[in-house]
Amino acid sequence: MKFMKTLSxxxxxxxxxxxxxxxxxxxxxxxxxxxxxxxxxxxxxNMETSRNRYQIxxxxxxxxxxxxxxxxxxxxxxxxGSSKKIVAIHVVGELEVLV
Numbered sequence: 001m002k003f004m005k006t007l008s009x010x011x012x013x014x015x016x017x018x019x020x021x022x023x024x025x026x027x028x029x030x031x032x033x034x035x036x037x038x039x040x041x042x043x044x045x046n047m048e049t050s051r052n053r054y055q056i057x058x059x060x061x062x063x064x065x066x067x068x069x070x071x072x073x074x075x076x077x078x079x080x081g082s083s084k085k086i087v088a089i090h091v092v093g094e095l096e097v098l099v
Contacts, residue, residue: 037078041070051088058084 045057059070069084073091081087 034076034078037070038072038076041072041078049084049088051092054092056088056091058087060084 041057041059045059047058047060049056049058056071060067061070062068066082067084068080068082069087071079071087071091073079079087079090081090
């Protein structure tokens with residue numbers, strides 16, 4: 001599992017190894033979970049933000065005092081963090097490096 005050290009914990013999404021909820025494909029395959037997460041974000045994103053004129057669709061959830069944000073970076077990795085700004089910086093930060 002890849003962790004990013006920032007002001008808050010922002011990490012690449014991977015389901016816990018013990019997760020047993022979806023057995024239809026009978027796998028713990030990261031590609032399968034990536035498909036699940038990307039489909040979820042595509043259908044359920046409930047906000048957008050922009051960073052350096054780059055629009056970022058996001059999903060926000062959690063209690064008001066402890067929200068979390070989910071977005072997809074330019075490498076099509078799912079990014080989860082507790083700060084919208086940190087998630088947006090991470091998503092666009094990698095984009096700036098590649099441009």
